[in-house]
């Protein structure tokens with residue numbers, strides 16, 4: 465998929481400015497940036513929630529706004545975003561089956577195939593025991609896995625994840641991203657944890673003020689210089705001792721420049 469000079473405005477306010485971003489087949493691409501830098505707004509234009517006023521969002525060469533219907537676009541791109549209140553009153557199975565909507569005829573009930581696909585998706589995320597539960601009674605981590613199952617049911621080529629590890633404990637963060645990393649889909653993910661992004665993403669795009677200010681392999685984007693410039697914090701770059709991936713070490717702002725604390 466590709467953002468080709470995409471600009472997005474909300475209520476006349478320009479939020480995303482001329483973004484160029486590419487995710488190649490099977491890649492996990494991270495979109496990073498401070499609060500309010502336009503990450504969610506950009507991704508909303510990919511899953512057809514917000515129409516760009518300039519540029520094109522291309523999936524498999526088709527402009528998702530000009531060349532595809534909403535249903536056809538939903539067969540290409542699935543999104544995991546924050547949960548809406550209405551989902552809380554549905555059963556887990558009903559929530560997961562919502563992912564089949566772009567494949568069903570209008571108002572037709574779910575078919576045996578739809579149920580089989582939902583079962584497989586629930587199994588994939590380890591929630592097959594919970595199909596009968598009310599979505600609203602699940603823990604935050606369980607809900608996140610169910611919403612991923614719904615996205616898997618959409619059988620799309622592209623998966624959009626907007627802060628999918630929010631509210632998850634460290635075990636569930638790793639479990640969720642391991643699951644995503646094992647999928648064959650092209651994934652575009654917003655993450656606030658820069659080290660999780662370094663561990664799981666093939667390439668990164670860093671946004672600031674709605675513009676891409678750095679892009680490329682993890683080591684090119686997550687430098688102490690860019691982190692200081694964009695987030696305004698000091699970081700030391702090292703390597704993860706096991707994986708060897710770039711790893712940023714942050715200091716408390718009141719210990720900046722001081723030697724290691726004595727114990």
Ligand SMILES: Nc1ncnc2c1ncn2[C@@H]1O[C@H](COP(=O)(O)OP(=O)(O)OP(=O)(O)O)[C@@H](O)[C@H]1O
Pocket residue numbers: 474475477479497498499500501502503504505506
């Ligand atoms: N519906 C809206 N009306 C007005 N302004 C909006 C609306 N949605 C977003 N914005 C503004 O657009 C800017 C970018 O918001 P966006 O949610 O895309 O940022 P983000 O990078 O995803 O932020 P965060 O990391 O805090 O989730 C913010 O200043 C936000 O207040």
